[in-house]
Amino acid sequence: MFGRTYSDLGSVVGQINGEDIRANQLERHGYDWENGYGTPSDGQDTNRDGQPVRKLTKDAKSIIIFWSRSGSTKLLASKIARETGADILEITLRNPYPANYRKTLSHTNRERIQNDPPELEMQLPDLSQYDTIYLGYQTRAMTLSQPMKAFLLEYGGEFSNKEIAPFLSEGGYGSGDSTELIREFIARDGGKNKKVDWTFVGPENALCVGITDKFNEAGQKIFGPNQRAAQLEGSKDYALRFMNKYDVPTARHETYASAETCIEGLKNFDYPLVIKEDGLAGGKGVTIAQNQDVAEETIREMFAGGQTAVVLEECLVGPEYSMFVVVSEDQFTILPMAQDHKRVGDGDKGPNTGGMGSYSPLPQLKKEDRQRMIDEIVKPTMNGLVQGNYHYCGILYIGLMMTENGPKVIEYNVCLGDPEIQVVLPRVKNDFAQVIDAAVNHEKLPEIEENDSSILGVVVCSKGYPTHPAPNVKIGKLPHGTNTYIDYANVKGDLDNLIGDGGRLLMVISEADNLVQAQDNVYSYLSKLDLPDCFYRHDIGNRALRD
Structure with missing residues (x-):
C-alpha cells in the first residue's frame, strides 16, 4: 500500500549518515535559479566526486531508496532517515547526467520520448528484512523521472509484499501519474506469488516502456499492448507510417527531424496548420498555428524541449469523436462512443489539454456515419495489426474526425483515455471484467451492450x-x-x-x-x-x- 509521504523541505541543510546535505539550488536566486545554471547534477554531487549514499544495517525495518539530481530529493531523504531511522540506498547511473540543468532536461526528455531509460550502476540488497520502502524521486512532464522508472523496471517486482511510501520533489505540477506507475511496475512481477488472473495496465507510459513484454516473459497474463504496438501512441510518426502502410485515412502530413527542415517544410502547408510533438505528451503536445510566426516559434520550442521529430499536418475540419476498441489478436468489439473537448477554453479556444470534459451518447452521430468509421477506419486498422504481427491485446483508442470526405484518424492511443472513459464505462451493460477476461484468454469477444443513460x-x-x-x-x-x-x-x-x-x-x-x-x-x-x-x-x- 501507499503510506505517509514527506515533502516539507524545512531546513536547507540535512544529514545522511553523518554527512551534511545541502540542496544547492535553494540558495540560488534570479537568473541562475530560473534557468537552472550552476546547480550540480547528481553525477557531480554524489556519483562522481563522492560516494553514493548507502547505509545498510541488520536491524532496520524500513529503507529509503531515492534518486536525486541536484539535492532536493536527497534532502528529503535525510529528513525521513532522521525521523524513521531507516536504511538508505541511492540510485546511481552508469552515465551521470550533465551538470547544466537545461542540458539535463533535454537529455531526459529524449529518454522519455524514445522510451529509453538510463542504465543503472548499482546492486539491490536483500530486502527481506524491510517492511516499508520509501521511494524518492522527481517528476518530469508529470510522470516518473527516468532513473526511477529504470529502477522500477529492473527491481519493482521485489516490492510486491512491502508497504510503499513515495515522496517526491517537483516544480509545481504535482505527482502526475507517478504513483500509478509505481503500482504498475511493482505489480509487474508481484503476481508470481499471488493468485492473479490478469493485470490491466492503465497508463500509456508503462506500455511504451514495455511492461507488457515483461509480463509475457514471466508467463503472466496482461491486458495492454506490447512495446512495439504501443508505439502507435508513443510516436506520432510511427502511427502515421502505420496508417499509410495499411490505407487508414488520415490528414496529409510530413515528419521532420530538425527545426530548420521543419520550418522549411511550412511552405508545403496552408494555415491553420497542426503541429505535433512526435513523442508522448499527455494530450498536450499539439498546437494549431494560425500563421507563420506562431508556427516557427512552436517548432523551435518543441525541438528545444527535447523532441527529436515534429509532425506537420493539414488541419482537418469536422466534428471529432472518440472510439474505444477492445482488441484481442484478430478480434475486436467497440465500447460506447463519446466526444471529448480538447481545447482549454469555451468555444474550443486556446491550447490543447488532456481533456476538459466529455459526454455519451452522441445523438448527433448518424448510424451510417458510425458504420463508415468501422468500415473505413477500424477494419483497415485491424488488418494492419494482424498483417503486421502486432499480437495486439488491449484497448485501442481512435480519435476520429468526420470530414466532408469521410472519417479520418486524428490519433491512436493504446489505453483507456481520460476524460472520455468516465462517461463511457458506466454505459456498458456487460460485465467489463468478463470482456477483458475473454480478451486476455483469446476467447470470443462479446458484443458490447449499451444502456440508455x-x-x-x-x-x-x-x-x-x-x-x-x-x-x-x-x-x-x-x-x-x-x-x-x-x-x-x-x-x-x-x-x-x-x-x-x-x-x-x-x-x-x-x-x-x-x-x-x-x-x-x-x-x-x-x-x-x-x-x-x-x-x-x-x-x-x-x-x-x-x-
Whole structure:
C-alpha cells in the first residue's frame, strides 16, 4: 500500500549518515535559479566526486531508496532517515547526467520520448528484512523521472509484499501519474506469488516502456499492448507510417527531424496548420498555428524541449469523436462512443489539454456515419495489426474526425483515455471484467451492450493550466451532490480538506435520462462551488444539444 509521504523541505541543510546535505539550488536566486545554471547534477554531487549514499544495517525495518539530481530529493531523504531511522540506498547511473540543468532536461526528455531509460550502476540488497520502502524521486512532464522508472523496471517486482511510501520533489505540477506507475511496475512481477488472473495496465507510459513484454516473459497474463504496438501512441510518426502502410485515412502530413527542415517544410502547408510533438505528451503536445510566426516559434520550442521529430499536418475540419476498441489478436468489439473537448477554453479556444470534459451518447452521430468509421477506419486498422504481427491485446483508442470526405484518424492511443472513459464505462451493460477476461484468454469477444443513460462530465482545473498550473490550490471539502458524483485526479489530503496537486484536479459527472438533464445537473452543482483558483469550461455537451 501507499503510506505517509514527506515533502516539507524545512531546513536547507540535512544529514545522511553523518554527512551534511545541502540542496544547492535553494540558495540560488534570479537568473541562475530560473534557468537552472550552476546547480550540480547528481553525477557531480554524489556519483562522481563522492560516494553514493548507502547505509545498510541488520536491524532496520524500513529503507529509503531515492534518486536525486541536484539535492532536493536527497534532502528529503535525510529528513525521513532522521525521523524513521531507516536504511538508505541511492540510485546511481552508469552515465551521470550533465551538470547544466537545461542540458539535463533535454537529455531526459529524449529518454522519455524514445522510451529509453538510463542504465543503472548499482546492486539491490536483500530486502527481506524491510517492511516499508520509501521511494524518492522527481517528476518530469508529470510522470516518473527516468532513473526511477529504470529502477522500477529492473527491481519493482521485489516490492510486491512491502508497504510503499513515495515522496517526491517537483516544480509545481504535482505527482502526475507517478504513483500509478509505481503500482504498475511493482505489480509487474508481484503476481508470481499471488493468485492473479490478469493485470490491466492503465497508463500509456508503462506500455511504451514495455511492461507488457515483461509480463509475457514471466508467463503472466496482461491486458495492454506490447512495446512495439504501443508505439502507435508513443510516436506520432510511427502511427502515421502505420496508417499509410495499411490505407487508414488520415490528414496529409510530413515528419521532420530538425527545426530548420521543419520550418522549411511550412511552405508545403496552408494555415491553420497542426503541429505535433512526435513523442508522448499527455494530450498536450499539439498546437494549431494560425500563421507563420506562431508556427516557427512552436517548432523551435518543441525541438528545444527535447523532441527529436515534429509532425506537420493539414488541419482537418469536422466534428471529432472518440472510439474505444477492445482488441484481442484478430478480434475486436467497440465500447460506447463519446466526444471529448480538447481545447482549454469555451468555444474550443486556446491550447490543447488532456481533456476538459466529455459526454455519451452522441445523438448527433448518424448510424451510417458510425458504420463508415468501422468500415473505413477500424477494419483497415485491424488488418494492419494482424498483417503486421502486432499480437495486439488491449484497448485501442481512435480519435476520429468526420470530414466532408469521410472519417479520418486524428490519433491512436493504446489505453483507456481520460476524460472520455468516465462517461463511457458506466454505459456498458456487460460485465467489463468478463470482456477483458475473454480478451486476455483469446476467447470470443462479446458484443458490447449499451444502456440508455446519458452521462456528462466537466473537468475542473487549476488556474494556469495547461502551461503553468497553480500549485497547492485550496479545494477544501466539496458538498455532496444529489444527482452528481466526482472522480478525483490530481488532489492530495483528505476529503475534508483537499488540495489541488496538478493541472486537471477532478471531474464532476452526472448520469441522467438525457444529456440536457445531465448537463444541467453538472453545471448547477459547479455553480455552487467557491473555487477562486480553479476554472472549467461552460459549454461541455453543447455540440450534441446544438446539432
